Amino acid sequence: MPGLSEPTQDMSNNIPSEAVTEPKLLKGADMVVEVLRREQVDVIFGYPGGAVLPLYDALYQCGIRHVLTRHEQGAIHAAEGYARVTGRPGVVIATSGPGATNLVTGLADAMLDSIPIVAITGQVAKSVIGTDAFQETSIIGISTPITKHNYQIRHASEIPKVFKEAFHIANSGRKGPVLIDIPKDVAGEVAPFTYEDPPQLPGYQPTVAPHHLQIRKVMSGLAEAKRPVILAGAGVLHAQASEQLLAFAERYRIPVVHTLLGLGGFPANHELFLGMGGMHGSAAANKALYETDFLINLGARFDDRLTGKLDHFAPNATIVHVDIDPAEIGKNIPTDIPVVGDVGEALNMMLSVAVDKPDCSGWVEELLAVKAEFPFWFVQEGELIKPQRLIAEIARITDGEAVVVTDVGQHQMWAAQFYPFRAPDKWVTSGGLGTMGFGLPAAIGAHFGKPDALTVAIVGDAGFQMTLQELAVIGEMQLPVKIVIVNNGALGMVRQWQELFHGERYSSSLLEWQPDFLLLARAYGIPAMKIVSDAELSGQLEAFLAAPGPGLLECIVEPRENVYPMVAPGTGIHQMVGVKP
Template identity: 60%
Template sequence: MSHHSMKTLPKQISGANLLIQALKEENVELIFGYPGGAVLPLYDALYDADIVHILARHEQGAIHAAEGFARVSGRVGVVIATSGPGATNVVTGLADAMMDSLPLVVFTGQVATSVIGTDAFQEADVIGITMPVTKHNYQIRNVEDIPQIVKEAFHIASTGRTGPVVVDLPKNMMVELGSMKEKVEVNLPGYQPTYEPNFIQITKLLQAIEVAEKPVVLAGAGVLHADASKEFTEFIKKYNLPVVHTLLGLGGYPANEELFLGMGGMHGTYTANMAMYESDLLINIGARFDDRLTGNLDHFAKNAVVAHIDIDPAEINKVIHTNIPIVGCAKEVLKVLLKQKGGKENHSDWLNLLKNRKEAFPYHFEESDELIKPQTVLSHLHKMTNGNAIISTDVGQHQMWAAQYYPLEKPHKWITSGGLGTMGFGLPAAIGAQFAHPEELVVAIVGDAGFQMTLQELSIMKEHNLPVKVLILNNAALGMVRQWQSAFYNERFSSSLIDCQPDFAKLAEAYGIKGITITKPDLLETQLKEAIEYDGPVLIDCRIHQGEIVTPMVPPGKGIHEMEGVK
């Protein structure tokens, strides 16, 4: 017998089982998905694997749930969808995760390699379709590559500026046999995110802070993605700097602290916007200068030296000319900044001005005894939950009211679709968050319109007895569309009023979930409390005043100093 044949060949297992083993290497315990023909070999392997699979009722529900899971846990959300329509149904979620930097690995089924390109049954060009909305994508063409590709996919999704990665799985690749490698190493020379800042730039920033008379810090979701709230809070207190948050950055710094000026941008606070407008030093940490934040660029922070700290170099100088660019991870940059000696401050007049403005120009609305006001609902919710709930929202007026009237004092409790503004996001995202934190109170604040885009996911709440509280701020309208038509289109409410609505409480009951309808202002507090304290899933249909608008507002095309509806 030749010496060569004495070697035992590595054990051959199916591609599907290779994939399962690779997922276990990444400590995946939970997958959201929906089976179909092209992924049946993978689902067959999942049958024996000790990984929990959550069956969504629509692939959009699966991917938004994975986003909610990723957002509050910091872990990679994992999704499986079948080929063709299964894969195209996750495209919205991929675009959403890409815009908001959420780490996902999405496995899509694909027809067998022998028929790719023949318009086979349920075939779609997943690689072509998803390329613009993923951080990276792969198609498995050799079963032996599975362990390597899965390892890389998780590495890319969860490092640098996090984001979604797609792995396309031709059906035959799940059936063919391959072997596990001893050790899979990631070697991606073209992908080396910078974590540590350049020290010269750090020195420049510290000098700028020392001479600034009107400094302000703008903090985005980058602070949260880096899990840097603790360092961020220390940095703010060390240098006594006022803080403005983007919509997605909320919770990064406690909203009840004096140095917090509020959210900036279109529906932000007057104080926050004027602070950015008048500043002589604007320090952006992990925000991308989105147009909803900046308003008309001709009027944004025109007199400011701009420092921009971001892990993604492509964001720096993309929108706003930057004087002090610092590429690096927010946590690492803040650690370096905290090690340096603090300079003297010369901005106490500025802090006094901001403090007075904050008192003079809070968010405000007209209270009412006859009508249920959404702002009142959210203020009650905040009080009942001590501001401690995990809040997910859909997109529209209710989202802005939640950002304004449910101030966040802790990080990783706020899940909202920012960049893409995806209706239907709120309910499944709350479900994903509840799976990540079974012991916490999770409230999905949704509008009646967005809720109807993914309401089928109520099934998951029932099936897994998830105690998510779904709060519908029901104004029988596409509220934000109606508000814009009211302000800019002469009240021509084209397709924005919903005349025919289901009875949402009955709908919940049809799913086996407790439903509550709130119509009377004097019963609001009692009914809301009952719903929040109920042990199990609840849907609350809260009928709010249709004409209520989100204020204040920077009208489109205006500068952030030109806010309307300020007290």
């Protein structure tokens, strides 16, 4: 059979190679390995255990790289990082029970951010399912609300069909995580293997090509618009539609606002780029979203962190919403012109229809003036390092070309504000779920996805401590991942909200005791350094980023720095505070 390499272990059935017309008989575990090969999976993140022993036996020396993370949560975040920078499904394996439940946070994260993941979990043998057997848990029941779909395999003969469907579902339509639960005995069952049939999914037919009448409505609406703006979300990245977005925005001179997750879809150094919108977005972006009369949403889901109070979001605009998931259209914001389909296909069609260029130069000039007058800002004073300047310096030294992975919190917002992403797929962050602990393992996965790029993990001192066991992977394999700890001695965003909204009562948010991060890194075989003053920032950072191999830089920053501008919860995006010093 083509593509099937020499088995590495005894097969219970050996079919002579002449018998090509008969499907080869394979054990369940070998089928899984064969399927992963056919899907061109080059790396798996996982952690073995009792129920996946047969699967790990089949993986042994099978030629597919397996990265042993030190916790299953690390494995799934790594798979997410890999998927985000490659556009291909990340594959993760965990055992039954605690192995499977440790995936839960990552599944929920991937579900909210539409990251394609195929998660394989072991399960106790079919004969003891439901008996509270050792390490038994109903991961199907647990994961149903946080996966795009899930499967429990009841016989090895189902494996090819289920995996074919799983890879298809994970990476088509609105992408997302798919979990496959495999009872231990299934892995040993023998069945015929074929993998040629296309998936048969009558209940799953995503609309890729938008309806041309809807596109015509968009274009005739645009011709009338006086104050158009494009809101570009991660759908642009999933559709690999950056070029079309640039062409469309330039043709009609429409300003572009990005969501947090969309960053990189439109070049940040472009004249028409207004920055990120939303709670910590730019003044120009939020002004555009508030005052627009024609909002073209390309693959964003009108998340509450973007819209602020819904009454004040684009109150006078005709809303165009292009989304491959019809359920997103009209979910949060009433939509005037719904367009169901792939953002790239929609943009191609929009580019093929020529309409008279709307006269909106006054609007564009007004926004560009606001952009020039109210950039993201910080005030450099005293010797302490300002976290914003740290990010800006990383951007300068890496020339905006690094793969930037963040954790969640203040440093994440500063990275979004001050790192100018000029190209897609170089920005990995946990948006919808806001998963602290995401950054370090996701950076490992991003490195495997783009091994030739410089991967910089920008993490907070608190989130880093949630998954720091993955330092072992970086140390063991000497991965050239640069870890920058933005250390403000606090759960910074929690501290900021307590300062602003809870009367400065810093309830459990100040980390008055911390480990020695340098000793910690060195314990894992990772060179580490620390900087504490602004004077040494540029020089030390340059040396740190230029050094080969892994590295950890602890950066002591101004502990009271807050993220501004800010749209306070419950207010509209036009009610920003802190737009300038």
